[in-house]
Amino acid sequence: MAEITAALDEAGANKLLDIAIASLPTLTNGGSGSLGPFTVSYFVKANLTNGNVDLIPPDTIRIADLRLDWHIDFNLVIDLGAILPEFCLPQVCIAFAEATPPTLEKLKKGGKANFIIYEAPGVGIRLPITLNGFSKGLAELAKL
Secondary structure, eight states, X not given: OOOOOOOOOHHHHHHHHHHHHHXXXXXXXXXXXXXXXXXXXXXXXXEEEEEEEEEETTTEEEEEEEEEEEEEXXXXXXXXXXXXXXXXXXXOEEXXXXXXXXXXXXXXXXXXXXXXXXXXXXEEEEEEEEOTTHHHHHHHXXXX
């Protein structure tokens, strides 16, 4: 079997390390899971940067200042609507409603919606809201 012997100085070794680092893609991973009203999601990305090669006689190759840059996004969402049908403070109550696909279809096809703010049981202020642009806005949200 034939052998090849190659020689490389520090400048060449540093250039080779730079090429190796540049050829490595940014590593990414993410996921999510739900349990009842709780949803957790994460996203992680990492890549290598910098780095210097030192050739130390007689048989040592040292890579110094090699950095692992990383970023983690972690999200915890609690769906209060799944736990509390409504939440009241002394001045205001907030009722939760799920935007189911049939409800969203009705809102897309409708021209206006009435939101009612109740001051007391049975005593409410009606707020008519136009649905012009609802479909377009929903489509834009889906792109996020």
